Amino acid sequence: MAQYTPMMQQYLKIKAQYKDAFLFFRLGDFYEMFFEDALKASKELEITLTSRDGGKEDRIPMCGVPYHSAENYIKQLLEKGFKVAICEQVEDPKTAKGVVKREVVQLITPGTVMEGSMLNEKENNYLASLTEFADGTCTVSYNDLTTGETSIALVKDGFEAAVSELYTRPVKEIVIGSDLNEDKVEGLKERLGYTVSIEDRTEIDDEFQPLTENIHQEKFLIGFGRLLQYIQHTQKRALEHLRPVDVIELKQFMALDMYSKRNLELVETLRKQGKSGSLLSILDRTITSMGARMLKKWMERPLLSRQDIELRHQQVEGLLEQFFERESLREQLTSVYDLERLAGRVAYGNVNARDLIQLRQSLSRVPEILKILQDFANESIERLYQSIDPLTELKELLEESIAEDAPQTLKEGGMIRDGFNSKLDEYRHAQANGKQWIAELEAKEREATGIRSLKIGYNRVFGYYIEVTRANLKHLPEDRYERKQTLTNAERFITPELKEKEALILEASEKGVELEYELFLQVRERVKAFVHKLQLLADQLSTIDVLQGFAEAAESHDYVKPEYHETRTVDIKKGRHPVVERVMKEETFVPNDIYLDDETDILLITGPNMSGKSTYMRQLALTAIMGQMGSFVPCESANLPIFDQIFTRIGAADDLVSGQSTFMVEMLEANHALSHATENSMILLDEIGRGTSTYDGMALAQAIVEHIHEHIRAKTLFSTHYHELTSLENELNRLKNVHVRAEEYEGNVIFLHQIKEGAADESYGIHVAKLAEMPSSLIDRASELLALLENPARNEAAAGQEQQLSLFVEEARQKKPKAENEDLEKQLSQLNLMEMTPMDAMNELYRLQKKLKS
Missing domain, CATH: 3.40.1170.10 (DNA repair protein MutS, domain I)
Incomplete structure (x- = not known):
């Protein structure tokens, strides 16, 4: 050193x-x-x-x-x-x-940014902390420093479930303890892309104890303490705008794991092209940035309370029915700035006069918003405005104190309105009069000396001066003019009279700026007392903004109010995919019904690629999510149960970071659904088993369907190209076959995108290859091979299955009574495995084997 x-x-x-x-x-x-x-x-x-x-x-x-x-x-x-x-x-x-x-x-740090230019105004900027405990549970805490919002959740299903919870929020940085497993730390960095920071202190200082009134569990206090200690370490200032910790009861919201949120493209597309093409892009008709942020929160956590869901629907309905009042409401909201982040800046101490002007303009809109809401003839809307405080006292303070054209800088004056402070008014009067006096003195000196080019100027080094060219120096009186500065072609002087006035003018200017800065700080401190009321007002206006946005979307896109019931029946008439229908340009979207009664848990969907199976599956999930977040839904009518969770496996994607293949990812996601789903859940599985050999894949697919049918009973849409699985409709009484219609015309396939009962008759894979303009010789050869493979007499698997069947028959003859043997042999005699597909034969053998065992 x-x-x-x-x-x-x-x-x-x-x-x-x-x-x-x-x-x-x-x-x-x-x-x-x-x-x-x-x-x-x-x-x-x-x-x-x-x-x-x-x-x-x-x-x-x-x-x-x-x-x-x-x-x-x-x-x-x-x-x-x-x-x-x-x-x-x-x-x-x-x-x-x-x-x-x-x-x-x-x-x-990425999670503690406060400057507006560094933030996405329509997205929260969360700092999170993750704390893992010895029993496998985790706490996940969130804080948005710009708004003061703080929340915490207890995740009981282990570290992976905590990672999934983190994925549902726009987290920019995560704080962990130094004892967290190194592999898990690397996983957080690589899988989620977070900046990872270490903080081992977890104590909560006395000044922050009021924030913990809602939390009593020791795990919550440790998790929040870690987050708070990191914020204090990085910010080094008062944190008066932090709100009391909100405990997130995860069981009060529909569970959407990271796979489902990604596969359903709720807030961004799978291609990571931002919001465009996501459900959020369709539903975001909000006016304010704080409303846009609240919309994302509602989308991340759809409700489970039927009462709360229906209240939101009633409010949307009320806003939808009165177009002119809704338009007036939208017009007023356009003049409302981001109260949430303005309140944070006030408390944080980095607010300027322009920010306070925005605050004043926003508050001036609130009385008119309240008046408009009272004009709606809907009782549920009364709950939107009955507790709103327009903060009249704060608005009046800002109107009296902050100048209309205040600058952004704090130490150059011009922030405080005339009449707010008498001393400041005196200084300003002295400055204004002083400038007038200087102009009059200049005219007087020109008259007295006869020098028409004489001028009075000012600079920061020498102050005020009288400047005379060298040619005119002989005209100056010798007794009054004191030389101050010599220039190349002129001299600068000062007189006792000018010196005296200069002191008065500069004192007024300097002290005026100092006083104005002090007054601004005083106003800011007075505004700080309203921070928590401002945060509450911001929440209320954000809620109004999201609901009017739902009404706008419902009117623009022809959405309807869903109905909820206590049974498990799903009945959607002419349902549509909310995103696909908006992006289709040349074609018209084909709506489809979705019906699963109390006795039907699984729809097995067959049909060719490109026919719309995945779209059909996704639109059910998106309809459920939209309804439970409070939005109307894209269909002619919808009667739905309330889903507690949605699990999806749609599309293929390698997890290259962790070195996992498409098939491994597929199995992990499927296992996640099978391990956590309940009978009140929704499962969407698309083409399970295609990542391995045909028989392996078919076996796994059938076993998964049977497991869901026998052990879970969740409402399930299972699409497959394994047509052999359609025979399960005869074995599983809560499974039904449906297919996507396609017609062959003059050697070409026409996709009708219509869902019909029953199984598809063929896959049309070669027709799709033809549409992709593969070489004609390749298409011809594929057709020859398909005919060969579909000929049961040439299928070696059938012969092996017949041999297996013979062994079953012999075993049956030895173990069964004669009468039952005769019945069994009668059934066997009617079978001709050589005319059956391998999968159908396998299912028949499985059924007979079960009968034999019984």
């Missing part, structure tokens, strides 16, 4: 405390970085790498960014998952003895 200059020693001491962050070290008008930080930052930010003398023989790598434009560079680093420690000068360089004192005033 002694080899370095005193300033570099200071840098190294501070950097040692923030090893996992870029240290932005303030030097004058720049934030500088040194050593490894400089090498890495120059590459990540594409800025020039230089060097400087640090006291050693070798020069030190250095790069920097201007402090006034640092925000953009910080944003780039955060988006790449890095952290940035802001190190400022905390004493005046003019009075410093030796090296200017510097301290880190804030550690900015």
Whole structure:
């Protein structure tokens, strides 16, 4: 350390405390970085790498960014998952003895961003913490520092279930203890893409105890404590806007695991192209950014309470029925800014006068919003406005204090309205009069000296002065003019009269700006007292915004209110896929009924590729989710049960990060559904078994169907190309076959996209290959091979099964009474395995084997 200059020693001491962050070290008008930080930052930010003398023989790598434009560079680093420690000068360089004192005033991380330009206004920015306990349970805590929202959930099904819970929220950073298994830590980084931070302290300081009034379990206190300690460590300031911890009772919401959320493309598509093409893109008709964020929360956690679901539907219905009032409501909401994040900025201390103007404008809309809501002839809407506090006192304070055209900066004046403070008014009057006096003095001096080019000017170094060209110096009186500055072609002077007035004007200007800043801080402190009321108002207006958005979507897309009942019957008439129907350009979407009564649990769906099986399956899940989040649904009518969970296995995707094949992922997702589903759940399984050999795949697919039928009884849609499975309808009384219609015309297949009862007669795979314009010789050869494979007489498997059947017959003759033997032999004589498909033969053998065992 002694080899370095005193300033570099200071840098190294501070950097040692923030090893996992870029240290932005303030030097004058720049934030500088040194050593490894400089090498890495120059590459990540594409800025020039230089060097400087640090006291050693070798020069030190250095790069920097201007402090006034640092925000953009910080944003780039955060988006790449890095952290940035802001190190400022905390004493005046003019009075410093030796090296200017510097301290880190804030550690900015992906999960603790507060600056609006670094945030997605329509998405929360969550910092999360995960704590695993010895009994296998986990707590997952969330905090959005920009809004003060804090919540926690207990996950009882282990670490993987906790990962799945994390996946359902827009988390940017996760805090864990240093004792978490290393493989699990790497999994969090790679599978979820989070910045991972370590925090082992879990105590909750006395000042934050009021936030924990809703939580009593020790596990919750530990989990929240870890999150809170990390926030305190990074922010280094008051956190008065944090709201009391909301305990998430996971059993109160429909469970949507990470597979289902991904496969159903709720908030983004499988191609990761953002919101476009997702369910969110169809339903988001919100006006405010805080409403858009609430919509995502509702989508992540659909309700299970029938009473709460139906209340939302009644409110949407009321908003839908009165078009003109709804349009007036939307118009007022366009003038409402992001109250949630404005409240956070107020409490955080980084709010400016422009922010307060936005706050004032938003509050001025609330009385009119209340008036419009009272015009709706719907009792359920009364619950939307009956407890809203318009915060009139706060609005009046802002109207009296903040100037209409206030600047964004805080220390240049112009923020406070005239008439708010008498002393400030005096200073402003003195400034205005002083400028008038200066103009009058200039005219007077020109008259007295006869110098028409004489002028009075001002600069920050010399203050006010009288400037006279050299050619006119002879006209000046010698007794009053005191020389102040010599220029090439002129001289500058000051008079006793000008000197006296200058003191008054500059004092008024300087003290006016100082007083104005003090007054602004006082106003900000007074506004801070309303933070929690502002947060409540933000929640209420967000709810109104989401509900009116549902009404807009229902009217635009012809959605209807679903009905709920206590039975397990699913009855949807002319159901549609909410996203597919909106993106179809040349074709018209074909609606389909979906019906599963109390005695039917499984629909086995057959039909060719491209015919719409996956669309049919997804639209059932999306209809259930939309209904339980409070939206109307895309169909002619819907009578539904309330689903507690939805499990999906749709589409093929390798998990390359963990080295798992498509088939392994398929089995893991299927197992997850089979392990957690109840009779009140929904399971969607698409083409299970296709990732292995034909017989392996068919065997697994049939075993899964039988397991669901016998042990789970969840409402299940199971699509397959294994037509042999359709014979299960004869064996499983709660399974029905349906198929997607397709017609062959002049050698080509026409997809009708209609769901009909019964099994499909063929797969049309070769026809699809023909549509893909494969070589005609290849198509002809495939047709020959298909005819060969479909000829039972040439199928060796049938011969093997006949041999197996002979063994069963012999065993039956030995064990069964004569009368039963005769009955069994009669059944066997009617079988001709050589005319059956291998799968049908296997199922017959299985049935007879069961009978034999009984």
